[in-house]
């Protein structure tokens with residue numbers, strides 16, 4: 300056996316202990332002779348004094364870390380603990396994640412990551428990603444090349460912090476969103492930790508409280524103009540593609556206008572996708588496919604007869620509405636007919652043509668068959684549209700109140716209610732409310748997690764309609780197939796793959812999304828579907844995968860997943 304001691308010594312005694320423990324179970328300082336025997340001819344190294352007599356073995360240390368985590372009362376303290384664990388021992392961090400997904404996901408991701416963002420400049424310990432500011436313009440290439448693992452980089456989540464969850468403009472404090480998404484890439488799809496690059500673009504902030512906060516880490520200036528931002532983004536994307544030729548870029552939490560405009564500007568030039576538009580669209584289409592079947596089974600009405608009402612018409616609302624067009628097209632409806640099944644509401648009420656000028660992204664779904672007067676009350680809108688499904692991407696807490704849920708339950712034996720805004724405190728309604736007010740009939744999915752609910756002797760399982768089910772598998776597929784672009788068909792394939800991944804037991808329980816504990820299997824399933832879609836579109840630069848049959852492809856995807 301070859302044992303190279305030097306690097307372990309230089310890295311510290313704890314790592315030597317960990318290495319030894321992985322191979323042997325000996326108590327290092329007490330049994331030096333044993334140690335000597337096990338390592339053959341190597342002389343026992345001189346140990347620094349003062350170590351614990353018990354060697355850390357993985358299982359005991361895992362139990363210790365979990366106990367340390369659980370000993371903290373506040374989610375934000377748990378977040379800080381986990382960040383430090385990740386920095387110091389990323390194997391243990393991901394082991395904890397993988398074995399406790401339902402407990403840890405809400406800590407490293409929504410809802411706690413929202414608090415971590417708000418507090419970021421206060422809880423900050425050390426840099427955890429790449430920070431590029433407007434002051435660096437003209438020099439972005441040099442700074443990007445400072446990234447220590449240039450050749451390993453495969454996936455970057457980039458935010459400009461301008462619309463973090465439903466919390467608004469958080470400037471440079473958006474960094475934890477990029478970090479959290481990438482942690483889920485690693486946990487959920489086995490992307491190698493070394494290949495992830497979290498990036499925040501600091502282009503100023505319009506958040507006055509942050510500008511006034513002496514601890515705020517970002518530039519102390521208002522956001523730059525659209526023209527300045529376009530020039531910055533062009534330089535940024537160009538430099539990223541030359542520094543990291545194999546990188547996929549995920550745009551995250553850009554304010555709605557920029558979310559749409561940068562997706563259009565770059566999607567045919569570089570491998571990029573927008574998580575809030577495309578990832579959310581895919582995850583909701585998937586849940587809706589399963590929900591509509593349950594709802595139609597109860598009502599006896601065909602799938603093609605569903606009508607969907609959206610509260611919220613930003614990047615997420617419109618992104619989901621666009622993706623749900625596929626639901627109706629899959630039922631044989633034309634583009635026109637599909638569009639007529641979808642109605643959108645924004646802060647001024649139902650969106651219709653005669654209302655007057657509107658943002659570009661709202662025009663497609665603006666109703667032509669209604670001339671006014673303006674409908675601003677949600678109950679009036681529900682009575683007018685008679686939806687089978689009500690989806691919330693509005694950031695308006697409690698917008699789906701008792702009256703709203705009861706109105707939906709009156710119209711439908713099994714109403715579909717998806718309050719998708721994040722974090723949990725901005726959710727349009729809570730799970731227990733939807734269950735109680737609909738008398739147990741609701742088919743429910745929310746953006747952030749809610750606990751399981753008992754109602755009249757039955758257990759109800761909330762779905763989590765969050766893009767976290769999609770992006771890990773979609774990203775893994777794009778990386779393994781070396782996709783030159785991320786096409787709409789690939790995004791749709793991720794959605795159909797997810798819808799298809801429920802087990803018979805999950806379906807039996809009326810679940811519309813699979814259990815998050817199975818995330819790696821789900822990501823594998825999604826990745827295979829997306830790779831096939833990339834192959835059909837001819838955007839796969841790694842064409843070796845074309846020769847594999849489905850079983851071989853799935854084994855290959857699994858074999859490429861990093862395991863802590």
Ligand SMILES: NC(=O)c1ccc[n+]([C@@H]2O[C@H](COP(=O)([O-])OP(=O)(O)OC[C@H]3O[C@@H](n4cnc5c(N)ncnc54)[C@H](O)[C@@H]3O)[C@@H](O)[C@H]2O)c1
Nearest residue numbers: 464465555611612613614615645646693720721746765766
């Ligand atoms: N579940 C998920 O996976 C997921 C994914 C992406 C975004 N989201 C959530 O969706 C929400 C919206 O994101 P976005 O990017 O579209 O933001 P956005 O700010 O662009 O959109 C919000 C929309 O809500 C509308 N709105 C605001 N107040 C309203 C009111 N009183 N009545 C009706 N409509 C109102 C606005 O007009 C706008 O159309 C956020 O909370 C975000 O966290 C969830």
Ligand SMILES: O=C(O)C[C@H](O)C(=O)O
Nearest residue numbers: 409464552575721765766
């Ligand atoms: O980050 C999330 O939890 C989902 C989504 O991307 C959002 O912006 O809300």
Ligand SMILES: [Mg+2]
Nearest residue numbers: 551552574575
């Ligand atoms: Mg987002």
